[in-house]
Amino acid sequence: xxxxxxxxxxxxxxxxxxxxxxxxxxxxxxxxxxxxxxxxxxxxxxxxxxxxxxxxxxxxxxxxxxxxxxxxxxxxxxxxxxxxxxxxxxxxxxxxxxxxxxxxxxxxxxxxxxxxxxxxxxxxxxxxxxxxxxxxxxxxxxxxxxxxxxxxxxxxxxxxxxxxxxxxxxxxxxxxxxxxxxxxxxxxxxxxxxxxxxxxxxxxxxxxxxxxxxxxxxxxxxxxxxxxxxxxxxxxxxxxxx
Amino acid sequence: xxxxxxxxxxxxxxxxxxxxxxxxxxxxxxxxxxxxxxxxxxxxxxxxxxxxxxxxxxxxxxxxxxxxxxxxxxxxxxxxxxxxxxxxxxxxxxxxxxxxxxxxxxxxxxxxxxxxxxxxxxxxxxxxxxxxxxxxxxxxxxxxxxxxxxxxxxxxxxxxxxxxxxxxxxxxxxxxxxxxxxxxxxxxxxxxxxxxxxxxxxxxxxxxxxxxxxxxxxxxxxxxxxxxxxxxxxxxxxxxxxxxxxxxxxxxxxxxxxxxxxxxxxxxxxxxxxxxxxxxxxxxxxxxxxxxxxxxxxxxxxxxxx
Amino acid sequence: xxxxxxxxxxxxxxxxxxxxxxxxxxxxxxxxxxxxxxxxxxxxxxxxxxxxxxxxxxxxxxxxxxxxxxxxxxxxxxxxxxxxxxxxxxxxxxxxxxxxxxxxxxxxxxxxxxxxxxxxxxxxxxxxxxxxxxxxxxxxxxxxxxxxxxxxxxxxxxxxxxxxxxxxxxxxxxxxxxxxxxxxxxxxxxxxxxxxxxxxxxxxxxxxxxxxxxxxxxxxxxxxxxxxxxxxxxxxxxxxxxxxxxxxxxxxxxxxxxxxxxxxxxxxxxxxxxxxxxxxxxxxxxxxxxxxxxxxxxxxxxxxxxxxxxxxxxxxxxxxxxxxxxxxxxxxxxxxxxxxxxxxxxxxxxx
Numbered sequence: 001x002x003x004x005x006x007x008x009x010x011x012x013x014x015x016x017x018x019x020x021x022x023x024x025x026x027x028x029x030x031x032x033x034x035x036x037x038x039x040x041x042x043x044x045x046x047x048x049x050x051x052x053x054x055x056x057x058x059x060x061x062x063x064x065x066x067x068x069x070x071x072x073x074x075x076x077x078x079x080x081x082x083x084x085x086x087x088x089x090x091x092x093x094x095x096x097x098x099x100x101x102x103x104x105x106x107x108x109x110x111x112x113x114x115x116x117x118x119x120x121x122x123x124x125x126x127x128x129x130x131x132x133x134x135x136x137x138x139x140x141x142x143x144x145x146x147x148x149x150x151x152x153x154x155x156x157x158x159x160x161x162x163x164x165x166x167x168x169x170x171x172x173x174x175x176x177x178x179x180x181x182x183x184x185x186x187x188x189x190x191x192x193x194x195x196x197x198x199x200x201x202x203x204x205x206x207x208x209x210x211x212x213x214x215x216x217x218x219x220x221x222x223x224x225x226x227x228x229x230x231x232x233x234x235x236x237x238x239x240x241x242x
Numbered sequence: 243x244x245x246x247x248x249x250x251x252x253x254x255x256x257x258x259x260x261x262x263x264x265x266x267x268x269x270x271x272x273x274x275x276x277x278x279x280x281x282x283x284x285x286x287x288x289x290x291x292x293x294x295x296x297x298x299x300x301x302x303x304x305x306x307x308x309x310x311x312x313x314x315x316x317x318x319x320x321x322x323x324x325x326x327x328x329x330x331x332x333x334x335x336x337x338x339x340x341x342x343x344x345x346x347x348x349x350x351x352x353x354x355x356x357x358x359x360x361x362x363x364x365x366x367x368x369x370x371x372x373x374x375x376x377x378x379x380x381x382x383x384x385x386x387x388x389x390x391x392x393x394x395x396x397x398x399x400x401x402x403x404x405x406x407x408x409x410x411x412x413x414x415x416x417x418x419x420x421x422x423x424x425x426x427x428x429x430x431x432x433x434x435x436x437x438x439x440x441x442x443x444x445x446x447x448x449x450x451x452x453x454x455x456x457x458x459x460x461x462x463x464x465x466x467x468x469x470x471x472x473x474x475x476x477x478x479x480x481x482x483x484x485x486x487x488x489x490x491x492x493x494x495x496x497x498x499x500x501x502x503x504x505x506x507x508x509x510x511x512x513x514x515x516x517x518x519x520x521x522x523x524x525x526x527x528x529x530x531x532x533x534x535x536x537x538x539x540x541x542x543x544x545x546x547x548x
Numbered sequence: 549x550x551x552x553x554x555x556x557x558x559x560x561x562x563x564x565x566x567x568x569x570x571x572x573x574x575x576x577x578x579x580x581x582x583x584x585x586x587x588x589x590x591x592x593x594x595x596x597x598x599x600x601x602x603x604x605x606x607x608x609x610x611x612x613x614x615x616x617x618x619x620x621x622x623x624x625x626x627x628x629x630x631x632x633x634x635x636x637x638x639x640x641x642x643x644x645x646x647x648x649x650x651x652x653x654x655x656x657x658x659x660x661x662x663x664x665x666x667x668x669x670x671x672x673x674x675x676x677x678x679x680x681x682x683x684x685x686x687x688x689x690x691x692x693x694x695x696x697x698x699x700x701x702x703x704x705x706x707x708x709x710x711x712x713x714x715x716x717x718x719x720x721x722x723x724x725x726x727x728x729x730x731x732x733x734x735x736x737x738x739x740x741x742x743x744x745x746x747x748x749x750x751x752x753x754x755x756x757x758x759x760x761x762x763x764x765x766x767x768x769x770x771x772x773x774x775x776x777x778x779x780x781x782x783x784x785x786x787x788x789x790x791x792x793x794x795x796x797x798x799x800x801x802x803x804x805x806x807x808x809x810x811x812x813x814x815x816x817x818x819x820x821x822x823x824x825x826x827x828x829x830x831x832x833x834x835x836x837x838x839x840x841x842x843x844x845x846x847x848x849x850x851x852x853x854x855x856x857x858x859x860x861x862x863x864x865x866x867x868x869x870x871x872x873x874x875x876x877x878x879x880x881x882x883x884x885x886x887x888x889x890x891x892x893x894x895x896x897x898x899x
Contacts, residue, residue, distance in 0.1 A: 052743050083405070086738045164405070167538060198497020199498065234412060
């Protein structure tokens with residue numbers, strides 16, 4: 001069972017092809033690392049998969065539904081967390097949860113139950129009424145992740161979720177991701193940090209709008225004959241640019 | 243030779259928040275010095291004090307032989323500063339930004355370009371593009387050009403590579419190393435350990451206090467325990483088994499493997515292997531040399547905020 | 549409906565959490581009504597004039613006395629020659645110089661016409677005083693016209709101004725708040741987050757419209773209360789007509805704000821565009837200069853100005869006691885504005 005399948009997914013802006021004939025699949029329950037240099041087409045591909053942009057041609061099924069024909073029902077089945085922590089800073093943790101839970105159509109009983117569970121999972125008791133802007137960066141990140149999971153989506157998209165965060169906080173965050181994936185949630189992650197790529201089950205690498213590699217981190221390192229994911233990335237990105 | 247930066251027991255508070263607490267270290271001339279620590283550790287405050295943009299509450303600060311609180315005019319001419327947030331004019335083109343900063347320092351544009359020639363070479367194809375429309379990596383290169391245009395003796399960089407892809411980050415650090423080789427002193431802050439490894443010396447900072455200052459090569463020797471890398475296909479079961487391992491000092495996930503420190507000095511991998519076998523988890527256990535990140539985690543775990 | 553409820557809860561929480569918001573909602577209407585309605589009075593008082601009496605006869609002195617006795621005038625001393633007369637006018641120390649040449653039996657008046665409105669009033673007042681004291685100077689055809697003014701018998705400017713200021717109040721509030729709001733979501737990055745949720749465009753726009761719509765109506769109510777409590781002005785026409793039309797008018801203003809917001813990238817831009825549009829609308833609303841005295845092309849443009857339509861409508865209701873039937877044509881026009889601008893906003897917000 002695949003969580004995401006793309007078929008010749010393409011996006012053009014005028015004469016520029018941002019995403020070029022992308023065909024790949026993401027298995028349910030895996031952590032899929034989506035890598036690429038700035039401008040390689042990652043963001044555009046992710047926008048299509050989350051229903052923010054329509055493909056120029058090709059299609060993709062996300063959580064079993066076509067993004068062309070069922071964008072709204074796809075949106076109900078996915079969660080999204082971006083590097084910019086798109087929570088409302090002037091609202092409290094609870095208010096943010098209620099809002100985002102509510103717009104996904106959770107009923108009051110379910111919402112109360114999920115919020116209570118969020119409180120224990122993320123050790124947020126005593127902080128539920130704190131405004132988000134007053135939370136430390138690491139905690140904000142947890143709250144953003146917990147918010148994206150509140151409606152129990154099949155797939156969560158994480159767009160550079162750890163930008164500017166120290167190793168300890170990042171490690172805790174990835175610990176959370178690994179646990180969540182073990183529960184069966186598919187995680188689709190972009191990152192610029194290759195040590196994080198090592199946590200992923202499989203890696204897809206974009207160069208100039210094309211997917212140039214797709215494999216486990218270990219096999220990628222092996223086939224390219226290098227020691228770290230950093231070297232894999234540099235080799236692939238430079239190779240594609242040449 | 244005098245150190246480029248000398249800090250003695252520097253403290254700084256913002257209201258009740260102690261941003262820096264008794265910070266002392268030196269940065270020798272011509273070195274690339276990394277300030278490594280999490281968000282909110284005080285890195286930015288420290289750099290702003292060195293840049294003469296803030297004054298310390300207590301302690302002595304010497305930058306290029308002078309106190310920045312007093313001699314800020316002369317010091318500002320001799321330092322280049324690149325703040326954490328992109329601080330160029332996004333609505334001006336690459337060339338217009340450079341011209342502006344050259345004018346500010348009274349440098350003719352041609353001279354300025356000559357001085358930053360190797361970085362500007364990367365930017366030249368985008369000369370007329372608005373700075374706001376550049377990619378993360380290009381923005382940082384432009385900011386670096388603008389900070390170097392007046393040939394400073396000391397370069398201060400506050401988290402210069404956040405949001406920049408791995409290739410551009412590598413190029414950026416190659417450039418820094420190049421300028422260091424030509425005698426420039428550089429103080430750079432970063433939360434990333436792979437970048438820490440490229441410095442001559444590093445200081446770990448946490449909650450406004452310096453945890454350790456060392457070279458990236460000798461820093462890992464501070465790790466006091468035998469360390470093992472454990473790999474298993476079943477990560478969840480492995481984590482559960484390690485949680486109850488009696489000799490466990492610490493266990494942290496590193497990508498697809500886990501680093502386990504044994505609490506007993508001189509311990510080998512045998513008891514850990516036996517423990518995992520008894521738990522029915524097929525795993526590979528190999529002793530490894532600790533890395534910078536292991537030390538940072540260890541020092542951080544020992545660190546108790548006052 | 550359920551989604552909309554959560555959106556509204558969130559919007560209201562954010563609006564009332566904003567520290568600047570409560571003063572804007574409650575202090576602004578009171579201050580605007582109190583200050584503006586006193587300041588924007590069209591009666592001209594305290595006209596400064598100099599009387600240069602070369603004649604020095606009993607008759608000329610009588611005229612000078614008449615000016616001094618009149619409370620509309622304040623007589624400034626020291627103009628006894630040509631140079632002084634010109635200087636005083638140039639420097640704005642007097643609005644007019646009244647010159648009585650020796651033995652000629654006429655009066656020469658020079659009026660500072662930098663402000664044409666004041667100049668016109670000064671001219672009329674001076675003529676009246678001269679006519680009352682010195683009939684020959686005016687000529688045989690002068691008669692005093694007496695009559696009655698309707699709807700505002702004392703020609704009290706406040707009765708005329710207060711309704712207009714009420715309209716300005718809800719116009720500014722509605723347009724600015726809605727213009728800033730959507731673009732703010734875009735600026736702080738929450739727009740992306742909303743885009744990936746099942747929230748539809750209709751939810752989103754309604755969620756933005758309804759709070760400001762209710763707040764605007766609330767402010768209108770506060771304004772009417774202040775008008776009654778402070779100025780004793782009570783609407784001659786029915787309140788349901790006032791509130792009903794206010795609701796419609798607010799819809800059009802909010803639609804304009806949403807449109808501005810949806811085409812702007814930053815709050816800064818949205819603010820400037822909204823400000824520019826409002827200044828044009830308010831200056832061309834007939835509040836400061838009657839639309840009827842504008843040149844023809846400007847009069848045509850003024851027809852596209854909802855502020856003009858609504859000020860006119862509120863004055864009709866509050867002063868002349870107009871009811872639904874009387875304002876129906878204006879209501880139709882306002883409805884067209886509301887539909888047009890909201891459609892524009894809807895269209896330009898297409899994702």
